[in-house]
Amino acid sequence: MTPLALRHIGPPRLTAGLDGTARLDWDAHRRVHPEPRPLTSDRLIALAEEGRLHGRGGAAFPFARKLRAVADSAARRKRRPVVVVNGTEGEPGSAKDKVLLRRTPHLVLDGATLAATALGAAEIVLGVTDEAAAASLGRAADERGLSERARVVRLPERFITGESGALIRGINGRPPVPPGRKARASTSGVGGLPTLLSNAETYAQLALLAGLGPARYGSIGTPDEPGTVLLTVTGSARFPAVVETPAGAPLGHLLDLCGARAGEGVLVGGYHGAWIDGAAAIGARVSRAGLREVGGTLGAGIVMPLGRGTCPLGECARVARYLAAESAGQCGPCRLGLPDIAGALDALTQGRDTAAAGETIRRAARMASGRGACAHPDGTARFVLSALEVFAADADRHVRHGGCGRPVRGVLPAGTDARLRLEVDWSRCDGHGLCADVLHGLVRMDEYGYPVIPAEPIPARLEPDARKAVARCPGLALRLVARHNS
Structure with missing residues (x-):
């Protein structure tokens, strides 16, 4: 993602000192943020509770509960834990953690080091996908003499890489996809050790809370959500x-x-x-x-x-296809449910099968929710179902008239590295379905047994699978063409 401008409402805290400078090095950081005083695990847990600190990566889990779970697990197993900073941020529309990691990495490391010291952690692991963030964190670790205690692990840029189980697997040297069986990192994470895992902003907020104290930290924000x-x-x-x-x-x-x-x-x-x-x-x-x-x-x-110049359903259909393609494809809700949701939303957008599309989407969303190996099916279902509710008038126009008359401008990012797209020669296609098997989540079969091929370019990470689908097509009906031909 192209670096975004940095703005603030009211006095900056996380972004303090960044006006006019690209990155705070160790000396500049210490002029802005005093070094937090080391705390015991009990005192750090009490601080997180008093400061009402919750995770900032999506689930908003109370940070004190995570700390206590890791501390208890480490004591019970008599093993030193690991602290993991989740800086992967694989979602196309997000850049906030990249800003912290690239521009004020020492604030994140302050929080991670505070937690590691309190827990007696053996190691700090910094999981990232962004090259610039990885370089900035590596420099920061060198600047503060943490190189032997902290390591940076760079993982593939994917939507699901940041899921906690996927991140742990990636750090452990395995494919970074959610495990089929859910496990708690606090019990068994990196190297099988109790692991404290939270995202980059959470650790930065922990450092601010420790430096300011609960009263000053809570002087802005709301009583229940300070800071x-x-x-x-x-x-x-x-x-x-x-x-x-x-x-x-x-x-x-x-x-x-x-x-x-x-x-x-x-x-x-x-x-x-x-x-x-x-x-x-x-x-x-x-x-x-x-x-x-x-x-x-x-x-x-x-x-x-979203603004007003684009088709809401068309924008959501693009994202639904992206989310279906970004799944790990290892459980039923992802392999079947998400492609069904994306396909039905496509049909509604394009004026096909409009009478049944809405019910198909809702049925597929109900079947996908709560049954996946991770939260990806649930999150995708929430996105699509809320779109049907908020854009009900637009959906009605598509049902009645086959469209809303507005173009799809790509306001919502859905991957930026795609170069090729699939084309099908319908005179050769016999509906064998091998392309849908190879490219599950991207290609689906329609009610007549023929493949529905996305108009958008193929995500770069799926190009090898797309080439495999082309090679395996019995009727030689598929081909890959350059993006600019669309």
Whole structure:
């Protein structure tokens, strides 16, 4: 992702000292952020509880509970734990953690080191996908003499890489996909050891909480959600940015700051988040509770206004196809449910089978939810179902008229590295279905037994599978063509 502008509402905290400088080195960082005083595990847990610190990676899990679970597991097993910073941020619309890792890495390391010292951790592991973030963290570890205690692990850039189980597997040298069996990192994580895993912003917030103390930390924000929130604002915003704002600030103010109109809807929480009505978005508050009141979620800290110049259903269909293709493809909800959801949404968008498409989407979403090896099917279902609710008028236009008359402008990012797309020669296709088997999640079979080929380019990571599908086609009906031919 191209580096976004950095903005703030009110005095900056996480982003303090970054005006006019690309990156805070060790000396510059210490001039802005005093070194936190080391704490015992009990005192750090008490601090996290008093500061009401929750995870900032999407699930919003209470950080004190994570600390206590790891401390108890380590004591019970008599093993030293590991601290993991999740800096993968594989979602196309997110950049907030990249800003922290690239520009103020020592703040993240302050929090990770504080936790590692309190828990007596053997190692700090920094999991990233971004090359610039990896380089910045490596330099930071050298600058503060942490090289022997901390290591950077770079993983493939995928939507599901940041899922906790996938990240642990990747660090352990295995394919970074969610495990088929759910396990708690606090019990058995990196190298089978008790592992404290949280995202980059959470550790940065921990460092601020320790440095400021609960009273000063909570002097802004809300009583239940003290401090600031770091958000990535993209979508139709004229001035996309990473914005630091006090929790509880009006979402409308944030949109104005980034030159964005709410339009018919605003996506909050990212692609595992939910759509909220444009009118409701203007009066909503940027907090977990505030967004929950209007049917949204803070999630991964992503805000994507849609604007009015694009087809809402078409935008959501693009994302649904992307999410289906980004799955690990190892459980039924991902292999079958997500392609069904994406295909039915495609049909509705294109004016095909409109009478049944809505019910097909809802049925597939119900079947996918709560049954996957990870939260990917649940998040995708939430995204699509909220779209049907918020964009009901647009869906009705598609049902009645076969479309809404607006183009799909690609306001919502759905992968940027694609170069090739699939074409099919229908005079040769006999509907064998091998292409759908090889490219599950991307190609599906229609009700007549023929493949539905996406119009968008194939994600670069799926190009080998696409070439395999072309080679295996018994009728020689498939071919790959360059993106610019579309």
